[in-house]
Amino acid sequence: MLKSKDYTTLDFLTVPLRIIPLQTIYSILITILNSLIPAYQTLVVANFINTATDIFKGRVDYSSIYLPIILIMSYIIFTNLIPSITQIIETSAQNKLNATLKKEIALKQVRLEYKHIENKDTQELINRVCSDPIKNFMAGLNNWFRGATLLISSFSLLIIVMSSTFISGIVIIIISVPLFYIAMRTGKKNYEMGMEAKKIQRKYNYLSSILINRDFAEERKLFAYSTPLRDKFDQLYDESSKIENKIEIKSYIHMKSGSMVTLFIVIVIVTLLLPSLHRGEISLGIFIALVNAIYGLVQNMSWQLSSTMYDYARLKEYLKEFSSFTRLSEKKDACVLPADMDSFAFESLEFRNVSFKYPGTEHYILKDCSFILSHHKxxxxxxVNGAGKTTITKLLTGMYDEFEGEILINGKSIRxxxxxxxxxxxxxxxxxxxxxxxxxxxxxxxxxxxxxxxxxxxxxxxxxxxxxxxxxxxxxxxxxxxxxxxxxxxxxxxxxxxxxxxxxxxxxxxxxxxxxxxxxxxxxxxxxxxxxxxxxxxxxxxxxxxxxxxxxxxxxxxxxxxxxxxxxxxxxxxxxxxxxxxxxxxxxxxxxxxxxxxxxxxxxxxx
Missing domain, CATH: 3.40.50.300 (P-loop containing nucleotide triphosphate hydrolases)
Structure with missing residues (x-):
């Protein structure tokens, strides 16, 4: 059941663990193994190259190459077989997570107090949060796995790099820190811009329904309002597109700047390693393995990890709104079926000095409203419209409880x-x-x-x-x-x-x-x-x-x-x-x- 609380990014992991525990545990184990693959690949390739070089120089027997080949084959088998198995498991898990999470969110919506349905701000919040929650929760879970994979793989590669060239590792760490910060800020700002885009999209989607829905066909033809509505649709669509383009441009600039930093760092470090290779201080296998490790590490630290942090910032903002949604007040027994009242003998209905104003407003729709209705009439x-007639119905049916005065059925308070x-x-x-x-x-x-x-x-x-x-x-x-x-x-x-x-x-x-x-x-x-x-x-x-x-x-x-x-x-x-x-x-x-x-x-x- 969906809890009313402040959700954190940890819930991207705990919610799937509650709904699909076995699949989530499997994904965690695969994530750990995938995290170690870059370091494993680096060491195995270095060992294979060094062994092949030694065999070529006659230092060791040909049989020495068998173990490096087996290790490389195990790497190839793992990286090609496991993703297919994982995809099958994830598809099944996603379907179950989707069904369960949507059901829990739908139940929350049903239980909401009616004031949230009529309030524009909370209705927009509900639309944003509930439009595609499974997409965001799956993105959050994958963000966890990506972050864990990148941190573990980066740490293992960093150990390999720093064991041979300590300065290179320090340079990579120093360069990466500001990239993380920029990614976090960009992610947060892009989510805020996306919120504004969704508000506009909601408006033009409504106009679109008027322009294409069969229910409006007769009046579209009669009043010929399609052209002005289409112009308004185009205007709103352009506004939304401009915001989305800004988001894409920012993301593109961030991505390309990360790539340029990656290329620059790799060139500098490889240049620093060439003299050591020339002097024979490091073997060819170690050099190639180090270049591979440095490239993978810099790619992780400058782009992939910062991209993960960007998504983390965006998803964190989504969780703030998701938390606000779960904290919206609920109507007690909102989902309960109607009680059997066949034996109830209705006699009278009374409003006694009832006053009511809608939440967040100052104007009283009903003011000292009093009347008694008898069962035999x-x-x-x-x-006129707006006089308060429908409001009387809303209070009678329990849609709003925050009224002054008394509403009585057979002399008993409706409360x-x-x-x-x-x-x-x-x-x-x-x-x-x-x-x-x-x-x-x-x-x-x-x-x-x-x-x-x-x-x-x-x-x-x-x-x-x-x-x-x-x-x-x-x-x-x-x-x-x-x-x-x-x-x-x-x-x-x-x-x-x-x-x-x-x-x-x-x-x-x-x-x-x-x-x-x-x-x-x-x-x-x-x-x-x-x-x-x-x-x-x-x-x-x-x-x-x-x-x-x-x-x-x-x-x-x-x-x-x-x-x-x-x-x-x-x-x-x-x-x-x-x-x-x-x-x-x-x-x-x-x-x-x-x-x-x-x-x-x-x-x-x-x-």
Missing amino acids: NYCFVG DFSFAEIKGLISVVYQDYAKYPLTVKDNILLGNLTKTDEKRLETIVSEMGLKDVVNGLEFGIDTYLGKIKENSKDLSGGQWQRLAISRLLYSNSKINILDEPTASLDPLAESQVYELFSHVNKDRFTIFITHRLGAAKMADEILVVDEGHIAERGSHDQLMSLKNGKYSKMFASQKSWYEPKTKSVFLEGEG
Whole structure:
């Protein structure tokens, strides 16, 4: 399970050890062996050259060459065979690590408090951290192995070099230190630049979806907004590309400067060794081995190790954000299934002097809001956009707990109900209801995952006017919806809306809320939807929320929300009789919306 803590680069190693222990231990052992290979190669090549030279000069017998050849062959076999085996093991390990880590991150996202979902900064943090976590964790693990390999191989090569030419080893160490520092700074700055690029990429990806997504096709053609949106897309794309180019240029300059330093150091040291070779102070085999060792060591110290430090700095910055993500507060029992509340007898719902402002803001959306709703009536909350209607729903469903005052169900504080009980008591169809790419049946059954009632399912499909739609599908109620699966079928807007309402009906919750789910329909069609729902759901407590008043007349009582509190309350007739009343003015301004001009497209099943 993903822990809430400050993650360090050590976690790039400990997380895989927890999820894929055997594969990680194997990788550690192979890393150690690979680390010793450069020194082993240097010594074996030197021994082979010296032995061959001695045989050529007649100093030793031909049989002396067998052991050096066997040692070289073992090196060749190891370096050619082990990588293939390692790749197979790593592929399997990566798949398991990917599945487990993604699952743990997804569970963390599900458990997050709703305020993080609605907050722009935390949402961008979530997008950056969760876009490809496995790539970063695998890069972190490989960074560990690369660092260990380079440090061990560099140390072993340094011992060989300093045993013959101490000064050369000191020079290499002195040159390498500033390269490490530059690599660390470059890695950190490039990650910060990459963060800015990702923000821009998120914007142009959204514009791209509008330009190519089928859902926007009709309006793209109708309003002809493709050209200005494409221009904006091109502008954002260019901005992102410039940032990414800067990152690439910096990395390239760093790489090439390291390569030039490497070449310069090798030339200087080889030049210093030539007189010793000429005087016979070192053998040809030792000279060639030293040149090879020095080149490998300088390559390690000036470029490969600094490149590893560059990645280390970048991944360290990623871990800071990953730590911030894991520390985001969670909703208690967020993943728990709804409790069975069939035996609960709902009587009343009360807001008592409730005030609420969204986290990080100073403006109160609700201010001293008070009302009591009884179980034997249905209610409609009306008001202009931004009046606080949907906020009431969010507080009722437990999305936000940081409110002042009291919310009571049957006289009991909502804070004394468990989240599972709240889920079991209240069902909502929102304006932006979900369109699940599942079967028709599963779309409805999501309303109550604790039980399957085929007879009730059939009744709801019929009552909501979906029977003919279902019968017309290739696989009936088991037909997949949307555009993902083969042979799936997409529904019209009105059909999707009825399916979302069917999901609420199947939940069998005591408190049912329709929070403007028909806002995309014309006002007359919206009224007809609410009439249909009221008929089907006549024995259950229902709250309608809308800023359009045609559907309000069917409610027993209407509550007018204005500036965060209940400004007016009563039946349609009572509110219309109020002189200069807010409701009567709103209704008068909308009256023409409800004069039937064409037959309702909703009742015909067309979106």
